[in-house]
Amino acid sequence: MDKDTPLHLQEIIYSSSDTTISRNISKLEKQGKLRKIAPRIYTPILNEPAEDVIRRNIFQIIGHQYPGILLSHRSAMEYKPTATGDLFLTYNYARKVNLPGLTLNIMEGVAPVDGDNQFTTDLFVSQQERAVLENLQESRKSGPQSKTLTLPEIEEKLEQVIRVKGEDGLNAFRDKARDIASKTGMEKEFDKLNRLIGALLTTKPSKALTSSVAIARAQGLPYDKPRIGLLEKLFIALQKDEFQEMPEPNTSLKAFRNFAFYEAYFSNYIEGTKFAVEEARQIITTGEPMKSRDEDSHDILGTYHIVSSRTEMQRTPETAAEMLQILQYRHKILLSARTAKKPGEFKDQNNRAGDTDFVDFELVRGTLTRAYDYYRALRDPFAKAAYMMFLISEVHPFNDGNGRIARVMMNAELVKAEQSKIIIPNVFRIDYLGALRKLTRQGEPDVYIRMLQRARQFSATLKGKDIEVIQQVLTKSDAFSESEGDILKIVND
Template sequence: MENFVPTHLQEIIYSSSDKKVRKQIALLESTGKIKKIAPRIFTSNFIDTDEVIIKRNIFSILGNLYPGALLSHRSAIEFKPTATGQIFVTYTYTKKIELPGITIRFMEGIGAIEGDNSFSGELFVSQQERAFLENLQPSRKSGPESKTISIAELENKLEKIVQVKGEEGLNQIRDSAKVIADKLRMQSEFEKLNKLISALLSTQPSKILSSPRAIARAFGNPYDQSRIDLFEILFLELKQREFKNAIDRNTTNTAFQNFAFFEAYFSNYIEGTRFEVIEAKNIIETDTPMFNRDEDSHDILGTYKLVSN
């Protein structure tokens, strides 16, 4: 193959102040084994475009060429360039650096603190609470040029935490963010975060929320967007198919109610919500949750009401 590259060569090779390394790089370049694709950056990949190579290795590039840099703001949440190729990094100075397909936006600020994570080489990434605070800073630009995600996107992130970790999980985020805000002098950003969390947990008015998911949770009607998306896919797939008519054997109200009862009973049973049959029957007949098992009772009762309608 014309552009054969020895297997020991990495895809990305960095220039060095070491004379021996510089000499080796010069030899590899002169013999066509590597090529320069950006200042201080060479590649052994002659197949992919420079843009693809840079994008694939951007975190390694940051960790090698800018030691101590902190992937921050929206980049600490999205872990990828924006639609216009922007990556946001907190560093020792403010500067914009253009690479093929990527624009690195360096912002002068405080580097990694306790809790921030080592990511790639000497690149760090803002811990979640710090990233939330950073994304509540003012931004002169909008859309993919902005260093912050939208408020609605941030609200969705917070709502997802409640969904997965409960109110305790979100309160832990708030407590940690307060400590970090004091270290980074970001008290005003913490106040914004505190108001969003309070609204999500319904301890303050929800008028400040803008995300439909966040508003729904604040009003006590949370929903799982990923499940809605799955059901929409299922609905569309079912609408594209033809099915043989199945005869409904539940020809009386009693038969239909019995069918609904056992559907509700066993669909919850296989997921771990288990009652004696007589207990489940009593819950449904009286429309009353069982003492000390309120949540489980509502699971079976809710399923019954759905399938018996």
Template sequence: MELVQAFASDLCHRSALERIHTPEVHLYLTHSYKGTAALPGLILHFIKGPDPLEDDMLFLGNLRASGLARAYLENLQRAKGAGEHSKTLSREKLEEKIEFYLRVKGEDALNQVRDRAKEIAPLLNMEKEFAALNQLITDLLGTGLSKNLVSAVARARVPGEPVDLYRIQLFESLYEDLVKRDYPDYPDQNKRIQSYQNFAFFEGYFSNHIEGTKFTIDEARQIITTATPLPARDEDSHDVLGTYQIVSNRTEMSIQPTSADDLLKLLRERHAVLLSARKSKNPGEFKDKNNRAGGTEFVNMKLVAGTLKKGYEWYSMLRHPFAKAAYMMFLVSEVHPFLDGNGRIARVMMNAELSPKALSKIIIPTVYREDYMGAIKKLTKQRESDAYIRMLLRAWEFSSYVYDDNFNSMEDHLKNCNAFLTHKEGYLKIIPKK
């Protein structure tokens, strides 16, 4: 992006709405002249156009992106080419974008965008485009003719399920921060079954420990190897067994949601396994009363399904497995859809984004608990995602060196990394393996 900024250009047309290059690495920018430039891994298309407007948004450094009203107008221009070789989104995709904005932000917000488009259309010489946009919005709001719409989503628009608007805005801000970054790839070194299962043991062990379900390594290992709960701690033992049953199954950990409804189904199914012994916590069912942690009120029980479904839409637009993993973990954690087991399910869903891509899963060790919880809280309260992303990247790098066919050797490595200490006793060390 530094190279892009050097051209003193601004994201426009489809790139202003997508905020990322196309899969075939095309990026469209407003410039003082028309042309094309090929950079390593990126093709820049310069479109001669007006200077930035006051509501064209800063995107990265000095690089701006067309404001929403301007971007909608730009994408209604006639364009040559098709697919990624067109500067504009297809009519269907544009309708889906505007319909999504309407669902998330509401009618008042969309009408404000329309008013702004009407104001700037003469400045941009886009009066014809405004007429098209005005009709599109009129149709979407149900005051026009739905037959004018081409998108199935737009044509079938019905009042959606209620959502937690603050959380929706929070998820959008996390998406925006995740999508504009580049990430490393830490390959999964636990390719053999024994090594994968050893990692899964500690993955589940720490995931339970961080939630207060504490066993010694020997106790947890006895529970796993015998598949038998400790007599005095039946429910806690089943939590350990349930977590391990999921995370040690490479097939299960390769399943990712393919739709918003599929996300809800997958969450319920995994929760039913995880908390199978805690009948009072309604395993496999979303919460029937509200929950909180400290000063944080989680999503109201009546808004759980709608908020998860809306949140899924940003998840579906992310591409890098780490970005999807980080987003999914926070989505589930922040909604807190169940009476119990939310943190564990959130981390399961996170690692299910990495494992099928042959990338290392992530362990959150005891010594890193406060860093982990603090970064999540900062994102929740201050909408500050940088600390959260950096925290998970460090945990991911640490986890990428946790591999060994020998259980005791893996445990020794974790001890050397201070994994079993508290944050007051030490700090997380990253020790590469040669």
């Protein structure tokens, strides 16, 4: 409560031993300008539920009513009431306080120590190391009424520390927790923490761990949990749907290779490696790069060498380890001329596009390995292709060439199943990238799936027996245009 602000302008007003303030409160309450919403708590807000006012101001209320109190246990990590409206605090006595919509579970314990943070004027919050120790205490209740988070949740917090700060950071965390434990009497909880950290650092048996993320870390394959959650959404959407079969129209070797030329051409163009069609055909026909654009030419050649080989494009992974091997092999061919990009090696630094950060380079192998389980469970060729393409695009496992490799892996699934491959022509680039972004940022797979179905429907019309006929179809459908357009124009004519 601000003493310099008139009572009727304050959202929360506390009763006071000051007789002047007390009389003003009584006067305003009689005039209907204040109402009591909890013991010793008033508000001038008359048309809003008391629980909403209390919840909005709860941390200021706690600090005022219990000066020097500590927001602790799970509340120190969540900074909000649980689903049952419980908050957990540590003070110089124990008490349960019921407020409208909330319950304050006040436990007797050690006052704030050095490093605990001041949250509001008179409310402190347990520092991270103390909060983890508090959450390793025994709890008589479970679920949202428990003062502690679950053990897997704590393990994931520790895994996050090592992911962000490395092993040295986790060791520093342990050292600080040891000091706090001696000050607060939580030596028993520190022993638990020490076992968990030892398991994460593989200095103690991993059987101490329960979280899948922590176990993966201990086994040397840490993964990006939010990305796996996103991939699960795509998997569910693909698994529950039915997709039309589109048999491969380009069964002859010549037709397959003619289609592969445009597949390679558009896949590079969409990434900014732009050639006139005639230039690209010259490079593919002669096998010789343009002298003025050696690396760009080799990108075209590398992509074409992969996608024009029916044998190579019929290879799909039977295991997670084989998926990693196929990815690295194809990337080595694709970027053979760009030695600075380390062809065939997974990235050694983080990459991003615009404001999108891709999977941390230390989590690439683990994320791909974990994500393989969903791929393996899919049966429909289009579903497997759509999943694989987004997986590689989202993880971005290499320093460069990720979009092209993602589309190669997508089409390999379709070739294996003798289904029509998919190309993304220039005119469809905006729709393609927009659908990827929507799935990445908003977790909505439907737009992405519909986009690929549309591209697939168009691609199935390209019969490659005569490359000039393909060229005519593409030209007529404005496929080479860099402006947004309708790639199904020719289909509906």
